[in-house]
Amino acid sequence: MSVLTLRLAGPLQAWGASARFARRTTESAPTKSGVIGLLAAARGMERGDDEALARLAVLRFAVRIDQPGTRIRDFQTAHHADTDKSMPLSERYYLADAVFVAAVEGQDALLDELDTALNHPVHPPYLGRRSCxxxxxxxxxxxxxxxLTEALQEEPWQAAAWYRKQRRKDATVSLTVLREASPDEPDGDLLRDQPLSFAxxxxRHALRTVVTTTVDVPNPSAASAPRSLPRHDPFAALEEESA
Incomplete structure (x- = not known):
């Protein structure tokens, strides 16, 4: 088995697990459906190819929250191209200045294929929406x-330098991990982001079980131990002159 890790960072991200009419929300972390879609696009997979999707959907998924970001709301307007009539006001939510490390676990051959696809993607990746x-x-x-846990433990902290400096007093940081539950872990939160079809x-999406854990990683911006200053004797020079 192998694990492929991805850094998901950008000015804006949007990982929606549900959408109702003109209101499109975002989860607080990348969804499995969104990351599988990113990998499928890199391979050039057709949207309606459910058989190819099923091969990717069996990958176990986890995401580490390195920098949670801020949820923002945007109002968008649009017009019909033919009639120039206004369309309903659209309310969309995004995550700003967020950084995540996503990980997928699976067979070595498949992960090697996906690794190659990310280095030479057929379609460019985006963070949940094409505008991101x-x-x-x-x-x-x-x-x-x-x-999954071992790979996320090994990856360095990917947060921005300005964010890491806020924790410079800590030699290590504890980062939240949202991990897909294994068969022997029935307890957890249910999220409808297991992709069945992108057509x-x-x-269509099914439910999957997510468990919340943490991993501790070194802080590259941790302050070093304070250096000891030499002892200063203001009368030493006077004593040398009088000697």
Whole structure:
């Protein structure tokens, strides 16, 4: 088994697990459906190819919250191209200045394929919506022989430098991990973001169980130990002159 890790960082992100009419919300962290969609786009998978999607959907998923960001709301207007009539006001939510490390676990051959696809994507990646491009290449590392928790433990803290400095007194930081439950972990939160079909005419998602844990990682911005100052004797020079 292998684990592929991705850095999801950008000015704006939007990871919606549900949408009602003109109101589109966002979860507080990337969804499995959104990340699987990113990987599928990198491979050039057709939206209606449910068989290819099923191969990706079996991957176990986890996400580490390195920098939670701020939820913001945006109002958008639009007009019909033919009639120029106004469409209903759209209310959309985003995460601003957030940074996450997502991880998918699966067979070595499949993860090798996905790693290659991220390095040479057929379609460019985006962070939940096409209006949310990533600030950096999303591919981080490919961990052979590691599980989700181990891979997320090994990845350095990816938060912005200004955010890390707020914790400079801490040598290590405890980061929240939202991990897909294994079969022997029945307890957890249910989230409807297990992708079954991305086809526009019948998008379907199932429930999956998510457990919340933490991992401790080093803080590269931690303040070093204070240096000891040399002892200053203001009368030493006078004593030398009188000697």
């Amino acid at each position: 491009p990533p600030a950096h290449p999303v591919r981080l590392s490919l961990h052979h022989g590691a599980g 526009a005419e019948h998008r």
